[in-house]
Amino acid sequence: MNLNSSSQSASLLRGCFRITLLYDVAEAIDLAKVRGLLGERVAAGPSSFPRRTPEYVRFAQPPVIERLGPLVLKSGERVTSWVKYHAFAVVAVEIEVPFSCGWRELEEQASRWMDVGDVEPLTREIVAARLSEIGPAVLRQNQSWLDESYLLINLQEAGEHGGDRATASELLTNRGKEIVQLIRGEAAPLANKTIEETLQASLSYYSTDLVLVGSAAALVYDRSDDADATMLVLEFARMQLLEFRYYDDLMSNLLSDIYTMLDRKRNYLLSRWTLPRDAQRINAIRLDVMDLTERIDNAIKFLSDAYYARVYRLAAGRMGVNEYRDLVDEKLKTAGELYEFMVDQFNETRSFVLELIVMILVFLDVILLFKH
Numbered sequence: 078m079n080l081n082s083s084s085q086s087a088s089l090l091r092g093c094f095r096i097t098l099l100y101d102v103a104e105a106i107d108l109a110k111v112r113g114l115l116g117e118r119v120a121a122g123p124s125s126f127p128r129r130t131p132e133y134v135r136f137a138q139p140p141v142i143e144r145l146g147p148l149v150l151k152s153g154e155r156v157t158s159w160v161k162y163h164a165f166a167v168v169a170v171e172i173e174v175p176f177s178c179g180w181r182e183l184e185e186q187a188s189r190w191m192d193v194g195d196v197e198p199l200t201r202e203i204v205a206a207r208l209s210e211i212g213p214a215v216l217r218q219n220q221s222w223l224d225e226s227y228l229l230i231n232l233q234e235a236g237e238h239g240g241d242r243a244t245a246s247e248l249l250t251n252r253g254k255e256i257v258q259l260i261r262g263e264a265a266p267l268a269n270k271t272i273e274e275t276l277q278a279s280l281s282y283y284s285t286d287l288v289l290v291g292s293a294a295a296l297v298y299d300r301s302d303d304a305d306a307t308m309l310v311l312e313f314a315r316m317q318l319l320e321f322r323y324y325d326d327l328m329s330n331l332l333s334d335i336y337t338m339l340d341r342k343r344n345y346l347l348s349r350w351t352l353p354r355d356a357q358r359i360n361a362i363r364l365d366v367m368d369l370t371e372r373i374d375n376a377i378k379f380l381s382d383a384y385y386a387r388v389y390r391l392a393a394g395r396m397g398v399n400e401y402r403d404l405v406d407e408k409l410k411t412a413g414e415l416y417e418f419m420v421d422q423f424n425e426t427r428s429f430v431l432e433l434i435v436m437i438l439v440f441l442d443v444i445l446l447f448k449h
Contacts, residue, residue, distance in 0.1 A: 095173050106211075228293065295311050
């Protein structure tokens, strides 16, 4: 499929697809070491957010970006690609594909790029190769990787033949149905209720830009430079979703192990003597997860009603970040309660044993008294 064929040179829509595949590969990545290992291959990222954004809106640790050479897909297409390394041990491979076509062709292409089945094995190989090179900067690599994907559609130009660039309100009014189908990857017409609900997740800063966020894809109608900052915020929200999914799985497995262990020790008094050791191990994991989740929350500073803060909150709500964050918090709370229960159980057992020893000593003392 040639996305820039001459037959489409007079098309109404121009822009690019950005396919992002994220992998949770380890416990942490030392970005300073990554920069040293990659050297001149490190590309410059956005130094600040545009649109009169306050100075405090920034990434605590911006990702390290490595430009790759042209990537050849199984279809034979050559696409632009790069890798991003995040401090939270998330490695993202991003592929950019330009388009120049009409609405129908754009819907077909969006549906194709939303399905990453033929791209994912290739990006996984890329991540494995990059990890081999930056090995000294990777802390405790995972044996299996949790992954997420997201499609960003950067629509840079849209308008009637020979007309001015369409405004955000014109796009929503005249092409709302097509836009919703784009970010949902659907070819068949959608119900009016679905269209209305999806269009509620839209934001604009100027009259000529638009962000519409879905669970699997988002449309960013803006010029390239400004769109990069918006897409970076959307990618960050997706990375948060991946991290909270990982911590949710980790806490689920931990709680399952705790319940199994407590059930095994419930009927054996002496086995409760190991409860302090088990409780300390559990509490150490709980505190580690609490620390990591707090660092993720603080990885980007969003305060007040800044535009990018609104974009982030919209994306987090639509992608399910808030729901997974709540799940992790609930499981951390449960782990804390179980830790206190295990400590109480040990203290009760110890008190019982001490009282039993005292009773035995008193009994022996009485026997010796009568004997003499």
